[in-house]
Amino acid sequence: MAAEQESTVPRVVDHKARRNEVAAAVLRLVARHGLDSVTMRAVAQEAGWSTGVLNHYFGNKQELLVAGLRLAVRDAGERMQFASENCTGPETLEAVLSEGLPLDEWRLALCRIWISFCAQAVGNEDLAARQRRYYSNWRKTVRGVLEEGQRQGWVGSDLDVSAEADSLIALVDGLGLRAVVGADVSAPDQQLGLLKRWLQGIRRLDAVGS
Amino acid sequence: MAAEQESTVPRVVDHKARRNEVAAAVLRLVARHGLDSVTMRAVAQEAGWSTGVLNHYFGNKQELLVAGLRLAVRDAGERMQFASENCTGPETLEAVLSEGLPLDEWRLALCRIWISFCAQAVGNEDLAARQRRYYSNWRKTVRGVLEEGQRQGWVGSDLDVSAEADSLIALVDGLGLRAVVGADVSAPDQQLGLLKRWLQGIRRLDAVGS
Numbered sequence: 001m002a003a004e005q006e007s008t009v010p011r012v013v014d015h016k017a018r019r020n021e022v023a024a025a026v027l028r029l030v031a032r033h034g035l036d037s038v039t040m041r042a043v044a045q046e047a048g049w050s051t052g053v054l055n056h057y058f059g060n061k062q063e064l065l066v067a068g069l070r071l072a073v074r075d076a077g078e079r080m081q082f083a084s085e086n087c088t089g090p091e092t093l094e095a096v097l098s099e100g101l102p103l104d105e106w107r108l109a110l111c112r113i114w115i116s117f118c119a120q121a122v123g124n125e126d127l128a129a130r131q132r133r134y135y136s137n138w139r140k141t142v143r144g145v146l147e148e149g150q151r152q153g154w155v156g157s158d159l160d161v162s163a164e165a166d167s168l169i170a171l172v173d174g175l176g177l178r179a180v181v182g183a184d185v186s187a188p189d190q191q192l193g194l195l196k197r198w199l200q201g202i203r204r205l206d207a208v209g210s
Numbered sequence: 211m212a213a214e215q216e217s218t219v220p221r222v223v224d225h226k227a228r229r230n231e232v233a234a235a236v237l238r239l240v241a242r243h244g245l246d247s248v249t250m251r252a253v254a255q256e257a258g259w260s261t262g263v264l265n266h267y268f269g270n271k272q273e274l275l276v277a278g279l280r281l282a283v284r285d286a287g288e289r290m291q292f293a294s295e296n297c298t299g300p301e302t303l304e305a306v307l308s309e310g311l312p313l314d315e316w317r318l319a320l321c322r323i324w325i326s327f328c329a330q331a332v333g334n335e336d337l338a339a340r341q342r343r344y345y346s347n348w349r350k351t352v353r354g355v356l357e358e359g360q361r362q363g364w365v366g367s368d369l370d371v372s373a374e375a376d377s378l379i380a381l382v383d384g385l386g387l388r389a390v391v392g393a394d395v396s397a398p399d400q401q402l403g404l405l406k407r408w409l410q411g412i413r414r415l416d417a418v419g420s
Contacts, residue, residue, distance in 0.1 A: 034332030114330035121391045122244030122322055128391045135393040160407070166395050167404055170384030176311070177383045181331045181338045183345040185376050194377055201411060 019067060020083055022047050031109035035116050050127035065113055072110035080141055090128055090154050094147050094199055100172040102179045103188040111176035121209055139165050155202065164202065171198055229267055229277060236278035241319035245326050248274055273322055282320035283344055289353050300364050303355050304409055310382040312389045313374050313398040321386040349375050365412065381408060
């Protein structure tokens with residue numbers, strides 16, 4: 001019994017790790033060539049797998065994209081968590097929100113899949129529910145940072161943290177949408193500049209006792 | 211000659227009007243059932259056309275969506291233009307930006323097609339270029355209103371109008387993205403509330419001489 005248990009544990013871990021390998025390959029492809037580049041064949045090649053083995057783990061392109069989205073969201077969530085625990089003062093808010101901006105290839109891939117899934121979510125309740133869940137978590141995180149800011153005094157005590165969190169998330173999402181088509185202010189330093197400017201505004205609002 | 215010219219003119223007008231009829235049918239379908247509901251057959255039925263005649267005007271689903279997007283963008287542009295000419299003071303900015311929010315079925319359809327086309331634009335340079343052109347026009351309009359506000363004194367003279375226009379467009383776009391998946395703050399009054407709150411902020415920034 002003990003021997004049997006020991007032999008199954010590594011297999012389970014391996015299974016998860018292998019799925020993550022594929023998810024990472026999906027993200028690399030999306031970052032480099034866009035969503036259309038995600039085919040079973042291309043992902044197998046990128047991950048160094050045979051298409052037969054890939055088929056065993058993922059049934060179709062949609063499942064590959066979901067795996068990519070999950071990995072990117074989890075990764076962004078962990079980095080947000082790390083930022084909120086390890087930064088101090090207003091830098092926390094900037095660090096947390098920056099994780100949602102397409103400032104590097106990985107985050108650009110996340111933006112592309114995110115936006116594509118939002119577009120597909122109309123008429124697809126499963127997809128819509130997942131996106132809503134992600135939004136809800138993100139909102140909680142940002143609101144939490146603002147509330148912490150109020151306790152620490154760098155966010156005005158009368159700031160409407162829910163409304164501010166919603167506005168900040170909309171700003172970050174909207175910048176991502178623009179970056180995806182390569183419109184003005186798609187460059188990372190411009191995106192970050194607009195975010196910093198806005199955050200500066202939150203503190204200034206406080207200065208006049210908004 | 212004169213008689214010939216007379217007989218061709220109405221036909222040209224009719225051709226354009228007929229294309230617009232179809233574009234409006236596309237938008238109604240997208241608003242009610244999402245992008246997947248746009249098929250040659252469904253659009254023909256919605257517009258009261260035969261699929262044969264529809265095929266004569268539009269080759270495929272993508273062309274139908276482009277027609278819908280064009281009509282919605284032109285319509286929004288005209289309403290923005292009207293608002294910027296007929297409103298006074300800060301209401302102008304609110305009226306112009308509201309046209310980009312999914313506050314009714316027509317604008318929700320615009321948001322859905324917009325976001326879908328942004329998602330598809332990765333790896334499709336034609337689509338990306340069109341979206342960039344639309345963004346560029348929208349940016350000019352919003353910046354123009356802010357500059358007019360500076361001349362009239364309800365926007366601070368030292369406000370960075372380009373950065374503010376970019377932020378406002380991102381805010382509106384981000385709210386639209388959230389509404390498309392039905393996440394929190396998708397209701398029209400909540401979306402408008404967040405916009406008004408932000409615009410209030412612009413005036414407050416001015417009060418502290420930002």
